[in-house]
Amino acid sequence: MISLDCDDLFDTWRQQARWLLSHEVDPSLVSWAAEGVGDLFASDDPVPEGQGPFQARIPRALLDTLEQAARYRGEQRWSLLYEVLWRVSHGDRTAMMAGDKLGSELQRRIKQVSREAHHLHAFVRFIERPKDLPGPQYVAWHEPAHDILHSASEHFIGRMGQHRWLIATPRDGVYYDGEQLIHERQCPIEWQQLAQNVDDPHGDLWLTYYSHIFNPARLNPKVMQGHLPVRFWKNLPEGELIPGLITQARMGKQQNGQASGIADRTGKRITSKNQKQTLTPALSQREREPAEVFSRTAST
Amino acid sequence: MQIIDKLSILADAAKYDASCASSGAPKRSSEGKSGLGSTDGMGICHSYTPDGRCVSLLKILLTNFCLYDCQYCVNRRSSDVPRARFTPEEVVTLTMDFYRRNCVSGLFLSSGIIRSADYTMEQLVRVAKLLREEHEFRGYIHLKTIPEADPALIEEAGRYADRLSVNIELPTDASLQTLAPEKDITSIKQAMNTIYTGVQTVLNEPRSAKFAPAGQSTQLIVGADDTDDSTILHSAQSLYGNFSLRRVYYSAFSPIPDSPKSVPLAAPPLMREHRLYQADFLLRSYGYRADELLKGPGNLALDIDPKLAWALDNREVFPLDLNRADASLIARIPGIGLRTTERLVELRRQRRIRYEDVARMRCVLTKAKPFIITSDYHPQQAEVTSHMLYQQLRDRPMPQQMGLWG
Numbered sequence: 254m255i256s257l258d259c260d261d262l263f264d265t266w267r268q269q270a271r272w273l274l275s276h277e278v279d280p281s282l283v284s285w286a287a288e289g290v291g292d293l294f295a296s297d298d299p300v301p302e303g304q305g306p307f308q309a310r311i312p313r314a315l316l317d318t319l320e321q322a323a324r325y326r327g328e329q330r331w332s333l334l335y336e337v338l339w340r341v342s343h344g345d346r347t348a349m350m351a352g353d354k355l356g357s358e359l360q361r362r363i364k365q366v367s368r369e370a371h372h373l374h375a376f377v378r379f380i381e382r383p384k385d386l387p388g389p390q391y392v393a394w395h396e397p398a399h400d401i402l403h404s405a406s407e408h409f410i411g412r413m414g415q416h417r418w419l420i421a422t423p424r425d426g427v428y429y430d431g432e433q434l435i436h437e438r439q440c441p442i443e444w445q446q447l448a449q450n451v452d453d454p455h456g457d458l459w460l461t462y463y464s465h466i467f468n469p470a471r472l473n474p475k476v477m478q479g480h481l482p483v484r485f486w487k488n489l490p491e492g493e494l495i496p497g498l499i500t501q502a503r504m505g506k507q508q509n510g511q512a513s514g515i516a517d518r519t520g521k522r523i524t525s526k527n528q529k530q531t532l533t534p535a536l537s538q539r540e541r542e543p544a545e546v547f548s549r550t551a552s553t
Numbered sequence: 554m555q556i557i558d559k560l561s562i563l564a565d566a567a568k569y570d571a572s573c574a575s576s577g578a579p580k581r582s583s584e585g586k587s588g589l590g591s592t593d594g595m596g597i598c599h600s601y602t603p604d605g606r607c608v609s610l611l612k613i614l615l616t617n618f619c620l621y622d623c624q625y626c627v628n629r630r631s632s633d634v635p636r637a638r639f640t641p642e643e644v645v646t647l648t649m650d651f652y653r654r655n656c657v658s659g660l661f662l663s664s665g666i667i668r669s670a671d672y673t674m675e676q677l678v679r680v681a682k683l684l685r686e687e688h689e690f691r692g693y694i695h696l697k698t699i700p701e702a703d704p705a706l707i708e709e710a711g712r713y714a715d716r717l718s719v720n721i722e723l724p725t726d727a728s729l730q731t732l733a734p735e736k737d738i739t740s741i742k743q744a745m746n747t748i749y750t751g752v753q754t755v756l757n758e759p760r761s762a763k764f765a766p767a768g769q770s771t772q773l774i775v776g777a778d779d780t781d782d783s784t785i786l787h788s789a790q791s792l793y794g795n796f797s798l799r800r801v802y803y804s805a806f807s808p809i810p811d812s813p814k815s816v817p818l819a820a821p822p823l824m825r826e827h828r829l830y831q832a833d834f835l836l837r838s839y840g841y842r843a844d845e846l847l848k849g850p851g852n853l854a855l856d857i858d859p860k861l862a863w864a865l866d867n868r869e870v871f872p873l874d875l876n877r878a879d880a881s882l883i884a885r886i887p888g889i890g891l892r893t894t895e896r897l898v899e900l901r902r903q904r905r906i907r908y909e910d911v912a913r914m915r916c917v918l919t920k921a922k923p924f925i926i927t928s929d930y931h932p933q934q935a936e937v938t939s940h941m942l943y944q945q946l947r948d949r950p951m952p953q954q955m956g957l958w959g
Contacts, residue, residue: 346903347900347903347904350896350899350900350903351896351900351913351914352896352897352899352900352906352910352911352914353900353910353913354913357913357914371597374597375597375598375600376599376600377655378654378655379653379654379655380654381653381654391653393655408591410582410584411581411582411583411584411591411593412583412589412590412591412655412692413583413589413653414583414584414585414586414587414588414589414590415583415585415586415587416589416653455650458556458557458560458647458650458651459651459654459656461557461560461561461564462560462564462611462613462651463600463602463608464561465560465561465564465565465568466564466565466567466568466602466608466612467568467602467603467604468568468569468602468604468606468807469604470807470808470820471604471605471606471805471807471823472603472604473603473604473605473823474603474605475605476601476605477601477602477603477604477605479605480598480601480605480607481600481601489600491600495603498602498603499603502603509807509808509809509810509812510568510569510627510807510808510809511565511627511634511809511810512561512565514561515561515562515565515634515635516810518562518635519635520632520633520634520635520636520811521633521634521636522631522633523618523619523620523630523631523636524630
């Protein structure tokens, strides 16, 4: 068995794989070290030296596919890719396809990875730091399940314009300084602290919106959890509202769609003279003063 | 009134509009530019509320003061709800704040009708113009269009907004007259036509200013009147055809506080809304026609999906050999979607399709099984009658506790 370690870097793996393939080393004879875990059954066979004779021809799309799947964190992260590469380079393109056993696992990983990138775009929450401080203007803490931060955070360059922003995670981190994106594989502790200890004095506007756009008469927590997995709740400001809103809806707010805070307020019916006539298109040009239109009626 | 109080009232008033899509916009980016925001055609759902609905845009009314008295609407003039009104600047502030936080991808602004249709429409356009011109906002903007407003205002709206929408709400003229006496179908269709013409005009002129590049949509309320699904789907089909609508949204009537007697007290089953969305998807993406899904008047079945219902009605088409059948027919097999169809066609170019290949593709195999043939599989169920299959495949509702008030 040949044991390799690519430090979870795609380019390193690619060099190693190219080299193994040139010697036609069978996938069953290679393993890659999983992060932090040695292979119990590894017996260090020597790696063949120099470039081997086999000239592999692979479709261009395969490399992109493998690079995407490489962002998946999980068992057999690198050896699965080598197996796919082996089969395709030996003429079996089904190894990339969802109908194949190996291919379907490959496609599943790609799907997980792109879903996780989408989660980053959706669920990152930037908090603005006090103005005039050096460094990032906006900071966010996020916990992605796969190694998507670097590639997926480019999205925010287009979105945030010339603002400076930082996304810290338990592993890596990115900082956009207004001109370029800096990626640190090991997120500096100062970045993590910036992202986790920031005050948000104006956070209540978003929380108000979130509670009021929810329609308690349509309560459906299962569908919600399918789209917004519970693991993200703790880093979303609205996360802590969710259990309360669900309970409240179950306790009887399901009669209609209105939030309870609204029902308690004084209402206002609107009266206007010649109501029907003012509303036909032909007459709607005639402007009326709001005071006349919005005269207050007794509320119940 | 504080902005936060207005926000609570005007978000609560806006929740009955189902649409919250931020997709279909052209590619825009703020990289290296002043201003804020980007779009790339893909929508982003930034959050989900416990009703399972996506929060993609800041969806609010400019005001919930309204001169109209639409019976199904919580903001009708005779409704006893608290009222508020934002200034255009306040809406801009909120949009920019939520956008910087990455809570939304843009704004969906609607409004009650105040003073006149033109005045209201001017206010909506003003917000979009402020965002685009003063704040260089490049995120998504969806503006509700007031049907009776001057076409020139609608055209102006189309220059700032990615999407415009005119809600039909009720699919028949008679229902509109009863429940929404101030609205009329002619002006609604005229407004749709103004938008359609605007979109078509710039379509083949890449250098002209953009006009509502994400097209137009509308909403139909389901269950506020007695219109059946057949009428609704046929209306949707002609809207897609006549005005190239991107989407028709179906909103199950949600009971409102202080409900007038003219509308039902209870909501229609949300499953009815779900089946309409499924059928709508079959119209838009699978090439079904409304009269294939519902042959006569009536509603879609609640316990089986419309694709399965069609297959059970058309057994002579099945079983289909996955190694030979045309892709458009494979897509009509229950439990097999467009993506799986693509993958099957891709795979059969390489080798014969076997049963286990289908099993691996995450389609709904129990539904697909009676309708497919592979190189190593022929369904026993091919001989079983549609009625028996229906009994096997229909959804069985979970037993539910009776409501306290019946």
